[in-house]
Amino acid sequence: MTNNGRKTGLGSTRRGVILGAATAAALTAFSQFGVGKAHADDANTTGLAVTADTVKVGILHSVTGTMAISETGSVQAEKLAIEQINAMGGVLGRKIEFVQEDGASDWPTFAEKAKKLLVQDKVAAVFGCWTSASRKAVLPVFEQYNGMLYYPTFYEGLEESPNVIYTGQEATQQILAGIDWVVKEKGAKSFYLLGSDYIWPRTSNKIARKHIEKLGLKVVGEEYYPLGHTQFNSVINKIKLKKPDVIYAIVVGGSNVAFYKQLKAAGIDMTKEKPLLLTISVTEDEILGIGGENIAGAYATMKYFQSLDNDNNKAFVEAFKAKYGDDIVIGDVTQAAYLGPWLWKAAVEKAGSFDIDKIKAASPGIELTTAPEGYVKIHENHHLWSKTRVGHAKADGQYEVVYETKDLMEPNPFPEGYQ
């Protein structure tokens, strides 16, 4: 990890920034001159950190602070993808070098580090961010300095930036097919919506509620608890009395563990599916903390599960375990983070250049047939077409895939009629 950002006093004075940038540019130009200028210039006309043999990218996640628990998997996946790409000969004949910065679970730090990566390191792309709050914090930086961000997390939608490729699902991709499935296959008629109190669960439940009501079914309760809430006995009592067919839970973080442990302790046996529990916030990663025996029997809608049975995924899981140990688990977001470097590579090769504007233009329509989740494609709106899958949680902490949509779901970050 480099720490030069602070030394040059980023954001101190305007002159300081320009001076720093000029020095960096001069250095880059000098090194290019030494190695072989003509070769580098074809693929890079905007002063990115690209030499004849290397290209620099950034990884920007929290490895300290609250969010480290979630973002660790993404960092691992991105490093694995970069390593594999390098082993295959790199991008346009150049090895990828990465600069890793720590967002420290603090949104202004994310913005500062993003600026450092773009202005000082001149990285050709950044793989990073996890929470929507961190993405919102870095978005103006990426738009101002014209950088490229590959964002891995499933999120609430309502955003579309030319400078971001969203490799996770926006809300409708995760929600609609899951509810359709539980209605059709399980005959669900009534739902209890539950979530942590911030934008993602609230927006997602809004979409879920509209969809449930469109199907002519009933929402018998909707509730939010502060992040970090650890006592769920009251709401569990309420659920017992309202007797919904489905508990639709979007609880996150430490609350998640408390919620499932207390649900089980209160005698709600999820394997009996009365009520059935459907979640969009528990991946294999979260189950590690919750404990498989506490959540066995629940259903989750995601686009990726570690247990997916296809050759791409088998190779991916094997490589991941070879690098990080046999005990490691891979969740939905980890897989989406893994796609980032590959999608960027495909875009660079299609454009024949590392230039940000050319990558922006080349990205829509890019296909990846080697993705662990299967075939994916970048939509005009910079989100991915991908399938929705339903997994059934088992006591060993893995999901068994019980359903997947036939076609790829179209990403629709601004769903009409759902807002």
Next chain:
Amino acid sequence: MFADYTWSELGSIFAMQGFAGLILFSVFVLMALGLAIIFGQMGVINMAHGEFMILGAYVTYLCSHIVENYVPSLFGIYFFGAMILAFCASAALGALVEWALIRHLYKRPLDTLLATWGLSLMLQQAYRSIFGAREVGVTLPDWLLGSVSLTDTIEVPINGLFVMALTLVIAVAVYFLMFRSKMGMQTRAVVQNRVMAGAVGINTERVDRKTFALGCGIAGIAGSAFTMIGSTGPTAGQLYIVDTFLIVVFGGAASLLGTIASSFAISQAQSTMEFFLSGSMAKVLTLLTVVGILMLRPEGLFSLKIRR
């Protein structure tokens, strides 16, 4: 607000909510007792209280791992051993911290806030480096999971009953230790008048260290017990710290009885409101009420009457 329910449902609502409230009460008492001793008796604003709890949780995690792999026959009862070890580990760390950090700050109580906050950050990062950033799952013996069902709708979680029993035991033990033992008498003497206590031959430094260690040890037990109902991760301690201070301050910092009374008031208010309103709203109203009462009674519910 009652219109949606029938009479029999209302009956079970009150029964179940009663239990939910009692369990919350026990949880609150358990997490606040340690702080009540440290903050209330010694005047140290211990922001690292949550991290001492999580140390207990990690000790429990290690025990569950070791017992499961090497002596599976004892798995059913390992939890008791784990709690004792959790107490020892947290108390030992507490004694070390008191020696290295806190004892230099007794004359500057507000600085303890900053010092212990720094300590909490250091401990969090230490947990992260040792145990990894991800939450760990603590495997529990089967008899601690599940529930006792009294009727069709009334079910009482066993781990809730366990926490209640544990709280009772700890509360009684603390009472005897503080009010019926020589150590308690010395502690109270030092709290009330440090100079005089020293003059009559009490080794005040040793008493301070023991008291601080005791508070931390109780936090460790609480953390160990909470592996049944909550998460175990590097930053999980932060989930408890606000509630803990709220309870101790509201109860009147210097009074252990006040801590118990305020746990009862806050837990009942919160669980009742959570049932009839939404979760976030219940929290807002609870906090507003507490702020309101503290404005009228800044010393909290109970205060010691001492001549100053």
